[in-house]
Amino acid sequence: MSIMMRMSPVMSSTSPPSPLASPSPSSPPVLPVRSLPGSYGWPLLGPISDRLDYFWFQGPETFFRKRIDKYKSTVFRTNVPPSFPFFLNVNPNVVAVLDCKSFAHLFDLDLVEKKNVLVGDFMPSVKFTGDLRVGVYLDPSEPQHAKVKKFSMDILKRSSNIWVPELVSNLDTMWDTIESSLSSSSSASYIVPLQKFIFAFLSKCLLGADPSRDPKIAKSGYAMLDRWLALQILPTVNIGILQPLEEIFLHSFAYPFFLVSGDYKRLCQFVEKEGKEVLKRGQTEFGLSQQETIHNLLFILGFNAFGGFSVFLPSLVNAIASDKTGLQEKLRKEAREKGGSTLSFGSVKEMELVQSVVYETLRLEPPVPLQYARARKDFKLSSHNSVFDIKKGELLCGYQKLVMRDPKVFDDPESFKPDRFTKEKGVELLNYLYWSNGPQTGSPTESNKQCAAKDYVTLTASLFVAHLFRRECRLANTSYIFGTI
Numbered sequence: 001m002s003i004m005m006r007m008s009p010v011m012s013s014t015s016p017p018s019p020l021a022s023p024s025p026s027s028p029p030v031l032p033v034r035s036l037p038g039s040y041g042w043p044l045l046g047p048i049s050d051r052l053d054y055f056w057f058q059g060p061e062t063f064f065r066k067r068i069d070k071y072k073s074t075v076f077r078t079n080v081p082p083s084f085p086f087f088l089n090v091n092p093n094v095v096a097v098l099d100c101k102s103f104a105h106l107f108d109l110d111l112v113e114k115k116n117v118l119v120g121d122f123m124p125s126v127k128f129t130g131d132l133r134v135g136v137y138l139d140p141s142e143p144q145h146a147k148v149k150k151f152s153m154d155i156l157k158r159s160s161n162i163w164v165p166e167l168v169s170n171l172d173t174m175w176d177t178i179e180s181s182l183s184s185s186s187s188a189s190y191i192v193p194l195q196k197f198i199f200a201f202l203s204k205c206l207l208g209a210d211p212s213r214d215p216k217i218a219k220s221g222y223a224m225l226d227r228w229l230a231l232q233i234l235p236t237v238n239i240g241i242l243q244p245l246e247e248i249f250l251h252s253f254a255y256p257f258f259l260v261s262g263d264y265k266r267l268c269q270f271v272e273k274e275g276k277e278v279l280k281r282g283q284t285e286f287g288l289s290q291q292e293t294i295h296n297l298l299f300i301l302g303f304n305a306f307g308g309f310s311v312f313l314p315s316l317v318n319a320i321a322s323d324k325t326g327l328q329e330k331l332r333k334e335a336r337e338k339g340g341s342t343l344s345f346g347s348v349k350e351m352e353l354v355q356s357v358v359y360e361t362l363r364l365e366p367p368v369p370l371q372y373a374r375a376r377k378d379f380k381l382s383s384h385n386s387v388f389d390i391k392k393g394e395l396l397c398g399y400q401k402l403v404m405r406d407p408k409v410f411d412d413p414e415s416f417k418p419d420r421f422t423k424e425k426g427v428e429l430l431n432y433l434y435w436s437n438g439p440q441t442g443s444p445t446e447s448n449k450q451c452a453a454k455d456y457v458t459l460t461a462s463l464f465v466a467h468l469f470r471r472e473c474r475l476a477n478t479s480y481i482f483g484t485i
């Protein structure tokens, strides 16, 4: 059955999902209105019980799955952490949206707003971002959002001519490092070299700043960003350390900024000193103050870009490494036979399988698994089989890991199918790939909240794979590399 038929009447194969489009005459009957199932429970007890389920007894995926089964609905009320005891100003009540159709309402900015909801009702202290609300926390109705978004897209556009050469040379350095540690030891972790690579490559492309000009930053810049990131998001993520230690020490209170203030100051100095040109452009061309430019640049570099790739690239390596169906051989063949002799953005566009593996990894392991938005007004929200009344101010919460396994959209949704996004049918599925806070067929603009680097991310990841399978060295033997690191 085609996706068109399955998603009818609200989605078409040519346009991104539009949850509120009117049914055509041939559409199935209008969906029944249903009252929202689920409850927030008793004050304090409901949130704490849901928090313990979410982090400890069930884990996020089972937490949402069990409630879908219980309420026989992919849309329901529940609580999500953080909550009690030291998050008294955080309201954990959300409406979960867990199928492709209901999730797509998160992109409709006539219906929802995205002010301060990056990680839900909880917002890390603005001290982490220079006492400013940086771009990701701004709704497009706030004039400052357009300035920051246009600035971020301009940075990407201007760096496009150095993006691939920087990527390739930094990747060569990374694999050489891993290779030499392998020659002196039978195993090596690739995570530190990978993070150093991501940091150096992004600093050069986004800031025009070379970390090697500042020895402290070259050595520990990536670790400074890790610490700064971790302190902001710890109350909202599952680390997997022994319980109840994780609940007591990581999920019960927000960590204060002063623990990383030295690191952050050092990173600001690095941007100020080494990123002069981009800093000036933020002020002269986009009307940002010097402080707004510095802190937005650091957020884009550290949180969006470094944080995103640090989660995504290991998932990609794992996805390829754990395949037992001969995928590595197929990728090697495609990477070597297609795309010309020098890698470029254009060359990976010829590598259908490489790109599909990247998309499939983003589907099953979306690096930013939770997305939130607040109802701007009362409206009707549709799932595949019901319509629900949403009240102004309610917080919608989508857990992408389940949304991207919507059986009404993806055949055999739990399986990693490397070629899922190939051929015409696969390309049509890109309308429902939502990792970037919008469909893969959509475009980031100053009026929406889609990731500014939507295409850069998928092309960079494809280049990462192509480069790996082209390397004429010990590491090109991927069974060796994937079996070892």
Ligand code: HEM
Pocket: 114, 118, 135, 136, 137, 138, 149, 152, 153, 156, 300, 304, 305, 306, 307, 308, 309, 312, 367, 368, 371, 372, 435, 436, 437, 448, 449, 450, 451, 452, 453, 456, 457
């Ligand atoms: C694997 C890497 C990346 C992932 C997974 C990722 C993911 C995302 C997601 C999910 C959002 C939406 C957050 C929300 O509002 O709910 C977002 C926003 C954003 N991303 Fe990315 N991103 C990545 C890399 C990058 C890079 C390299 C840049 C560099 C420019 C970037 C710039 C931005 C910006 C500026 C926004 C805010 C958009 C807005 O406020 O309208 N991202 N990203």
